[in-house]
Each structure stands twice: as C-alpha cells, then as structure tokens.
Amino acid sequence: MTQSRTAATFAPPVMEARRWLEGVAHPANRPLLNVSQAAPVDPPPAPLREAMAQIVLNDAEAHLYGPVLGLPALRTEVAAQWTASYGGKVASGQVAITSGCNQAFAAAIASLCSEGDEVIIPVPYYFNHRMWLDMSGVTTVPLLAADGMIPDPAEAARLITSRTRAIALVSPNNPCGVEYPAQTLRAFRDLARAHGIALIVDETYRDFDSRNGAPHDLFTNPDWDDTLIQLYSFSKAYRLTGHRVGAVVASRARLAEIEKFLDTVTICPNQLAQRAALWGMRNLGDWLAGERLEILDRRAAIEDNFPLLAGKGWELLGCGAYFAYVKHPFAMSSAELAPLLVKEAGVLLLPGTMFMPSDLPGGESQLRIAFANIDRTGIKTLFNRLSSLER
Structure with a gap:
C-alpha cells in the first residue's frame, strides 16, 4: 500500500x-x-490596524472574491517599489500575490516540477521548503553550506542532473541568518541560466538586510525573468503573519502556470490582508x-x-x-x-x-x-x- x-x-x-x-x-x-x-x-502598528478596521467597515470589495493573482493595485505597487529599490524593471504583470510566502514557494514548485524531479537547496534548509518538496514527490538535493554558511555555486554545479528543475535559496537566510553576497546570487543565476533551470530566491527577510541599497543586481538584467523567481512576505514587514500575504515575482508565463495552482487552492489571496499590505507599503516606510x-x-x-x-x-x-x-x-x-x-x-x-x-x-x-x-x-x-x- x-x-x-x-x-x-x-x-x-x-x-x-x-x-x-x-x-x-x-x-x-x-x-x-x-x-x-x-x-x-x-x-500590526496602530495606524495600520485602524486602516484595516475602516477597510472592513467601508470597502465592500474586501469581502468578496478577487483576482486569483492578487489585487491589481498591490501588484502595481510591488512592481514600482521593486523597480525603484533593485534598479531594474519589474512590471505589475510579473507580480502575483499569494497567501503567505510558503504558498508562493509551493506554487512555484508546482509550476516547475513533476514526480521524481529534483530541486537543489542549501543545508541547513528552511524545513517547510523540504516538507513541500517531499509532499510533491520532488527529490531534495542537499547542498552543504560552505564557509560562513554561504553555498558554493561550483558545488551546486556538480549536483545538477537531467532531473534538476530549480535551485532554491533563502537570503537573508533561514535558519542561518547570513546575507548572501550579490556575487554569489549572480553566480547562481548564471549557473541556473546555463542549465535552463529556475533560480528561486526567497527574500522573506529582505526588509531586515543590514546592507544599504539593493542586496543584489539580479533584476537589472533585462532578461531576469527567464531564470529568476523571487518570493517575498509582507508578514514580517508589517506584522501581518496571521493574515497570510506574500508575493511571487516571475515571468508572465510562469505566473500563468502559478495561477492554476492558486485558483485551485485559495481562489484568491485574503482581501483584507492585501489591502493592509498595500496601505503599509504606501504609508509605513518610516x-x-x-x-x-x-x-x-x-x-x-x-x-x-x-x-x-x-x-x-x-x-x-x-x-x-x-x-x-x-x-x-x-x-x-x-x-x-x-x-x-x-x-x-x-x-x-x-x-x-x-x-x-x-x-x-x-x-x-x-x-x-x-x-x-x-x-x-x-x-x-x-x-x-x-x-x-x-x-
């Protein structure tokens, strides 16, 4: 059995x-x-809670189904802020909103992998990533972190097979906390691109990176979306953990596949959470x-x-x-x-x-x-x- x-x-x-x-x-x-x-x-901070209360009372659309890939205004805001902060062009059609960043990862894997495929992840790993790969019938290929708990792209290259579909990184890292250097992420992008596989970069903790300015230049490449899939969480930034709101930034073609997954799992992201995230992005920068x-x-x-x-x-x-x-x-x-x-x-x-x-x-x-x-x-x-x- x-x-x-x-x-x-x-x-x-x-x-x-x-x-x-x-x-x-x-x-x-x-x-x-x-x-x-x-x-x-x-x-969440008091001004955001007050805004959420007004949304609940006065925004009838917040209580209905919405677009599967998320609130258009929030997708547009993410695209604009990402374009400004990373120094490359991100369009709203390359952004989807998800029910938390864990769902963003699950959706990305569902769009990339079939039974028996492989995904390379550095270890120590974020355990929920391993759990989803297990439940998807996808083989986790562990890449032992090197000096400073930073993964080595050369070691990853040795692990790539005909069944490899993606390399998944988390920076700043969970569980180790380390911030991957821009040149490391660039080397992983080049490796993934050369092999025709995806590079997933989970930036759940990007808002708490110690470096000033963009932590990497991956979005400055005009063809970034042929390889890169970026994941993000609003939960940590605005204390919205219980409301479950995240994002995935990828090509339009990738998001069309991800939409199939999201439509069958949640139909649409939480409407109140999306509006809260949008309000936070517009008003809580300081x-x-x-x-x-x-x-x-x-x-x-x-x-x-x-x-x-x-x-x-x-x-x-x-x-x-x-x-x-x-x-x-x-x-x-x-x-x-x-x-x-x-x-x-x-x-x-x-x-x-x-x-x-x-x-x-x-x-x-x-x-x-x-x-x-x-x-x-x-x-x-x-x-x-x-x-x-x-x-």
Whole structure:
C-alpha cells in the first residue's frame, strides 16, 4: 500500500517544539524565553490596524472574491517599489500575490516540477521548503553550506542532473541568518541560466538586510525573468503573519502556470490582508525603517554578547535578519539538548537536526535562535542562561 503525500514528510517542527512545553512550569523569576519561531508576536502598528478596521467597515470589495493573482493595485505597487529599490524593471504583470510566502514557494514548485524531479537547496534548509518538496514527490538535493554558511555555486554545479528543475535559496537566510553576497546570487543565476533551470530566491527577510541599497543586481538584467523567481512576505514587514500575504515575482508565463495552482487552492489571496499590505507599503516606510534598525540592533546585541558563550565553547556560525545559528559544545545531539533547555534553562529554540537531512552530519551540534521577539536585555538574559549550562 502506498503512503499518502503527507506521510512522505516529517511533522511540523515548530508544532513539535511547542509540545516540549507541556507539563513544564516556568517560575516567575525565570519566565520562558521563546526563540523558536521567526515571527513577530506584536500586532500590526496602530495606524495600520485602524486602516484595516475602516477597510472592513467601508470597502465592500474586501469581502468578496478577487483576482486569483492578487489585487491589481498591490501588484502595481510591488512592481514600482521593486523597480525603484533593485534598479531594474519589474512590471505589475510579473507580480502575483499569494497567501503567505510558503504558498508562493509551493506554487512555484508546482509550476516547475513533476514526480521524481529534483530541486537543489542549501543545508541547513528552511524545513517547510523540504516538507513541500517531499509532499510533491520532488527529490531534495542537499547542498552543504560552505564557509560562513554561504553555498558554493561550483558545488551546486556538480549536483545538477537531467532531473534538476530549480535551485532554491533563502537570503537573508533561514535558519542561518547570513546575507548572501550579490556575487554569489549572480553566480547562481548564471549557473541556473546555463542549465535552463529556475533560480528561486526567497527574500522573506529582505526588509531586515543590514546592507544599504539593493542586496543584489539580479533584476537589472533585462532578461531576469527567464531564470529568476523571487518570493517575498509582507508578514514580517508589517506584522501581518496571521493574515497570510506574500508575493511571487516571475515571468508572465510562469505566473500563468502559478495561477492554476492558486485558483485551485485559495481562489484568491485574503482581501483584507492585501489591502493592509498595500496601505503599509504606501504609508509605513518610516516605521518599517525603524523596525529594521531595531532588528539590526538585536543582531549587534547577539554579536556583542556572544563572547560569554564563546568562552564556554560555543560558536556563532551565522547571524542576521531574525536569526542566530550556533554550534553548541555538549556531547549530545541538539535533538536531545533542545527539549532539555526548556526544563533546565527556560529556553525554547529549535535544534539543527530540524534543518538538516538525517543522513548528513552537522545538525546534531547546531541550534537556531530566532530573536525577533527578544530585545537587547532579553538577549543578554538568554546568553546568561545558556552559559550557565553544565553537561
């Protein structure tokens, strides 16, 4: 008897980690530090919530079906801002709105792959990407990250076969936080183009990149859409995680295929969420710039305080966007260590084994810290707790 599509992959890691909290009490003087999920827990800023309330009350179209590929005004706004920020031409017809960035990835893969095809993804990987490939009957081909947790295009070239349909990258990276250099992304684009495959670049965390200006020049190539598929999330930028709104930027021909997927899954993206994202893009530029500076300060706090852990044998493998990716010094797998940290340190984080195939080494010594919801003080508290561990 064949197994179902969902049985082909593992349980959702974040949900699994939450089960570690069951039956564990956290005293008032040591409340739980939850650094397991890369999502803001605060609601959207008050002006955006007020705008959303007015939309609910006064915009009748917000309660009806809309275009499958998204609100035309939002597609146009994305195209205009991307053209301005990346220095290349993006048209509204090359933009589609999706129900979150995970759906953007799923739609892109559905439009590219059939049973038994292959997609190359760097490891450590974003686990939901692996899960979708598993459930799609697509083989994940792992590309071990090289120095600085940056993937090597030359190594990727050795993995390409006649069944390869895409290379999928995340920058700034989840789980490692590192920002891929522009020349690295350019080299991957050239590699993909030479082999006639797609380059998917998930830029969910682009708004929190530490570099000023465009992080890459991929859109400046007039033929960018023959290879590049870019994914984006409004959720992190405007705290709209519960409203599920993302985007995919690709060729018109690719979006015509993606439209088939979206029409059968959600019919149209959430109408309130799209209008909220549009309002945010038009009105919250200064606010978002302040959010970026706060995240960059937390990144600096990780680096400033890390010597406390380094003195105990820890290593900082990557840091940026919402994440710090670390190597622990203990003689046990991170799969065992992470649940223990809930009980012994009041810390919930994810083990590196959740970001690696089980047959590859490395994940057992690694941990991911998502610091979107802890400030400088919280980061210092976190490191004090981790540094006090003795095993």
